[in-house]
Amino acid sequence: MEEAVRVVREIMPVLSARxxxxxxxxxxxxxxxxxxxxxxxxxxxxxxxxFQAAIDVQANPEEVKRMxxxxxxxxxxxxxxxxxxxxxxxxxxxx
Numbered sequence: 043m044e045e046a047v048r049v050v051r052e053i054m055p056v057l058s059a060r061x062x063x064x065x066x067x068x069x070x071x072x073x074x075x076x077x078x079x080x081x082x083x084x085x086x087x088x089x090x091x092x093f094q095a096a097i098d099v100q101a102n103p104e105e106v107k108r109m110x111x112x113x114x115x116x117x118x119x120x121x122x123x124x125x126x127x128x129x130x131x132x133x134x135x136x137x
Contacts, residue, residue: 044083047073049126056117056124 050073054064064070073080087093110130117124 043085044077045079045126046084047077049130052124052126053113053117055122056113056120059120059122060116 050070054073055068057070062070072083089097114124114128116122117127
């Protein structure tokens with residue numbers, strides 16, 4: 043879970059460069075908390091069947107693929123290094 047926290051933190055500069063005001067999104071500012079705090083909270087949320095069901099209902103593979111592709115493309119264009127995100131994004135982009 044710690045790696046997931048690091049990946050989200052890594053893509054925040056790309057979101058900012060796209061004009062997203064991170065401070066306006068509590069779901070993003072949450073990731074500014076200590077890594078262990080965020081990781082523990084995410085683990086608990088993902089262990090909750092109702093939370094997992096809500097994620098599953100909203101999961102759209104094409105939208106996820108577009109998001110990963112966009113973050114990778116913008117990151118590369120702006121010279122933002124994404125060493126943790128890139129392997130996952132590249133795998134999804136190929137699908």
